[in-house]
Amino acid sequence: MQAQLEKILDKNRNKIQYGNLPTYIPELTKANKDALGIYISQPDGKEFGAGDYGYKFTIQSISKVITLIMALEDWGPAYIFEKVGMEPTGDAFNSMMKLEIVRPSKPFNPMINAGAIAVTSMIKGNSPEEKIDRIMKFFKLITQNPTLEINKSIYMSEKKTGDRNRAMAYFMKDVGVINEDVEGNLDVYFRQCSIEVTCKDISRIGLFLSNNGILKETGEQLINPEYTKIAKAFMVTCGMYNASGEFAINVGIPAKSGVGGGIMAVVPGRMGIGVVGPSLDEKGNSIAGIGVLKDISKELDLSIF
Template sequence: MKELLQKIIDENKKYTKKGNVATYIPELKKANRDDLGICIIDMDNNIYQVGSYEKKFTIQSVSKPITLALALMDNGKEKVFSKVGMEPSGDPFNSIMKLETTKPSIPYNPMINAGAIMITSMIKGKNNDEKLERMLKFFRKLSGNENLDINYDVYMCEKQTGDRNRAMAYLLKSEGILEENVEEVLDLYFKQCSIEVTVKDLARIGLNLASHGVDIRNGERLIESDISRIVKTFMVTCGMYDASGQFAINVGIPSKSGVGGGIMATVPNEMGIGVFGPSLDKKGNSIAGVKVLENLSEKLNLSIF
């Protein structure tokens, strides 16, 4: 497996030159666009890592399926989906247009920014400190990494430049969809996106989804099976921004990308995969990372379809 992964990384390294690192969050400009790494953890807990697997990066939108699982555990399906829809939007992840043109103005799904902000607002806790503590505890449990924490430089940068997210949140507040304090919700959301991870962390989370919410190492149930199913379904239909349909055809693995360059993928009953490549395509997905997953899916016949 390690030889196969090395070959796939080597063959797709050239694609890093065809994209660019994210610049709208200035701190993300510091990434090296030539980085490309992968980690796979299978159901026997074998761990395979090659390339830039030791590099840390902020989780960004890869956090969205994880907070969705926590919000569903906190509130149940009925409440969550009264505030956020279940359909692909077909628009960029930071689009604000459909919030204004669709009535009621609930976000189309939890994987776009407006939907993710709503999901973050539903995390339980008596104040933001308690909500953040619960969120970090959940991320650490799923990743198997007790040292997972926030990159405060990225968080401050997100907070200072997050005007578009602020506009979405205030629009949701004006429509009566968002009930919590906007600035507190956004503060928590920016911290959520600034959690620092490696590909191994993403692979472990992906594996816990692949095993339907059960930690294969000790049999502990971390996520209810039905919630795990819902999360994976959103990853298929909406996880790769407005390239999700194309990705489903070419790769066919439930996946979620982030503008930090990470992709978390989950192959039900088989493995979790973490990929890192900060050079992005025009949709905001890791340009070489998508190619790596495409090759891997083809070689190992991983498509769920």
């Protein structure tokens, strides 16, 4: 496995030059564009890492999967999906166009920014601090990494430049999708996106989802397995933004990307995969990371279809 991973990384490094670092969050332009790494976690305890798997990056939109299952645990599907839809949009992850032109006015799914902001507002807590504390504790538990922290520089950069997210949030407040204080809720959202992780961390999250919410280390069922299945279904249909259909055909496993360069992938019952490659394609996905996952899926016959 180790030799396979290193060979696949080497094959896909040339794709890095065709991508770019995101500029709309200024701090993300400081990332190492040439970084490329992978980590695999399996239920039997075996783990494999290759390339820059120790490289730290912010989790960004990968966090949406976890906040979704937390909100589902807090309220159940009926409440969540009264306010957030279940369909792909075909639009960019930060588009707000359909919020206004489609009725009833609600985000199409929890994997786009509008939907994730709405979901974060539904996580229980008496204050933004209590909410982010719950989120951080859950991330630390499922990654088995008690040292996880929020990257304060990137958090502040997102907060300062997040006017499009702010506009979407205020619109959703106006139409009744969000009931919480907008600025407090956005603060939680910006913080959750700024959690700093490695490939190992997100591969552990992927393993947790592959085990349908059972924590490998203790055997404890932390999340209703039905909610992890919902999350994985969204990952297949919406997890790679408006490239999700192409990814499903070419790779064939549930995955969620983030503009920090990470991709978390899940092979149900078999493994969690974490990939990092900060150089992004035009749709906001790691350009070399997609190539790596495509090759791994083909070589290891991972597609669920």
